[in-house]
Amino acid sequence: MHFDAIIAGAGIIGSSIAWRLAQAKLRVLLLDSGEMGGEASSAGAGMLAPGGELESWSDWSHFALHSLRLYPEFVAELTSETGCTIDYQRFGAVELAFTDDESASLKTRREMQESLGIVSLELARRELHALLPDLRAEVAAAAFYPDDALVDPRHIMHALRAACLARCVTIREHEAVIAIRTQPGLVRFEMRDGVVEAPIAVLAAGAWSSLIQVDGLTLPHSFPVRGHLMAWQLEPDSLRPIVRHGHTYLLQRAEGFTIAGTSSEHMGFDRELDPAILGDIHHRAAGLLPRLAVRIPDKQWLGFRPAIDGDAPAVGRVSDTALWLAYGHYRNGILMAPATAERVANEITSSLETGSSAPTGSR
Numbered sequence: 001m002h003f004d005a006i007i008a009g010a011g012i013i014g015s016s017i018a019w020r021l022a023q024a025k026l027r028v029l030l031l032d033s034g035e036m037g038g039e040a041s042s043a044g045a046g047m048l049a050p051g052g053e054l055e056s057w058s059d060w061s062h063f064a065l066h067s068l069r070l071y072p073e074f075v076a077e078l079t080s081e082t083g084c085t086i087d088y089q090r091f092g093a094v095e096l097a098f099t100d101d102e103s104a105s106l107k108t109r110r111e112m113q114e115s116l117g118i119v120s121l122e123l124a125r126r127e128l129h130a131l132l133p134d135l136r137a138e139v140a141a142a143a144f145y146p147d148d149a150l151v152d153p154r155h156i157m158h159a160l161r162a163a164c165l166a167r168c169v170t171i172r173e174h175e176a177v178i179a180i181r182t183q184p185g186l187v188r189f190e191m192r193d194g195v196v197e198a199p200i201a202v203l204a205a206g207a208w209s210s211l212i213q214v215d216g217l218t219l220p221h222s223f224p225v226r227g228h229l230m231a232w233q234l235e236p237d238s239l240r241p242i243v244r245h246g247h248t249y250l251l252q253r254a255e256g257f258t259i260a261g262t263s264s265e266h267m268g269f270d271r272e273l274d275p276a277i278l279g280d281i282h283h284r285a286a287g288l289l290p291r292l293a294v295r296i297p298d299k300q301w302l303g304f305r306p307a308i309d310g311d312a313p314a315v316g317r318v319s320d321t322a323l324w325l326a327y328g329h330y331r332n333g334i335l336m337a338p339a340t341a342e343r344v345a346n347e348i349t350s351s352l353e354t355g356s357s358a359p360t361g362s363r
């Protein structure tokens with residue numbers, strides 16, 4: 001079968017690109033060494049939270065904010081194409097400070113974020129208590145980020161599968177790409193049992209991207225940063241909005257599933273849950289919401305954030321080739337998926353329209 005574009009990696013990034021390219025009438029082959037959405041894209045908490053992530057100006061902070069603005073339409077379009085339900089909620093986030101030092105850094109952070117256009121409001125104790133009555137009482141300061149949102153990435157992946165299939169994307173799971181070879185106007189993917197080639201290709205294999213050999217090219221190095229999460233089934237609507245304190249957060253999905261995170265470990269692809277790390281997350285979560293102290297978590301899991309050398313994901317065409325990169329979204333791949341898919345799909349479709357093989361630069 002002939003394909004216009006082949007994509008290695010069916011996480012939220014590769015699958016969103018596949019969907020956008022299929023909407024543009026390209027015949028797309030989407031390959032995954034495991035299952036579609038089976039890695040970071042199902043493990044992620046799903047905070048769409050520039051307020052918790054961005055402090056200073058960069059092209060990428062603007063890209064992330066642009067992606068946040070694309071989310072309502074991204075979700076609405078996926079829902080209308082597939083009929084799938086997507087838990088997407090825009091109820092904001094509260095950032096807490098418990099000491100004078102933390103209050104001072106929160107104030108500085110909010111001032112820096114203001115120049116990025118990130119809105120935050122100082123919350124008085126009374127207002128915080130009205131919003132989150134179950135929270136630990138002795139808070140020194142709190143800021144409310146009204147634009148931060150939340151999505152269930154498993155719902156997005158479910159909808160992306162349906163949207164891709166409806167638009168005739170060929171999805172092949174359990175097919176690992178071992179090597180990529182580029183020639184003028186052609187990219188070849190080598191798998192254990194064969195070869196596929198197409199005029200356009202995308203490398204979107206998340207943390208595994210650098211394990212795929214790409215001949216003759218030095219690409220940005222990707223690596224995994226492991227993160228643990230845990231969750232409790234609580235009564236729905238009992239925790240609104242998202243609560244954050246440093247690297248600890250609590251968020252609740254629509255059906256009451258309440259997630260606490262997180263950790264960061266440089267452990268390669270070790271899939272063994274670490275009880276000490278989980279104990280620490282439980283302790284920190286109960287430090288915010290005391291009633292969790294006596295509750296045994298209903299679920300615990302981990303995932304591999306796709307980190308990359310440098311401070312920005314690799315998104316764009318590799319000079320002088322027909323290969324695009326879309327990996328290295330680290331802690332914000334769920335957030336940045338709509339903007340990444342938009343950028344990569346637009347670049348690819350305009351390169352096909354102009355018949356251009358001219359480099360547009362990578363990263």
Ligand SMILES: Cc1cc2nc3c(=O)[nH]c(=O)nc-3n(C[C@H](O)[C@H](O)[C@H](O)COP(=O)(O)OP(=O)(O)OC[C@H]3O[C@@H](n4cnc5c(N)ncnc54)[C@H](O)[C@@H]3O)c2cc1C
Nearest residue numbers: 009011013033041044045046047177206227303333334335
């Ligand atoms: C604990 C945790 C919490 C997170 N919380 C958030 C959050 O709140 N908000 C947010 O925006 N982001 C969050 N993230 C980050 C987010 O999950 C990732 O940035 C995003 O999922 C990356 O998507 P991806 O498609 O690049 O990677 P992945 O979802 O990992 O997909 C890559 C795919 O490539 C496949 N693959 C690997 N090797 C090959 C090969 N050789 N050939 C073919 N396919 C291959 C894999 O099987 C996988 O399916 C979190 C991540 C973790 C781990």
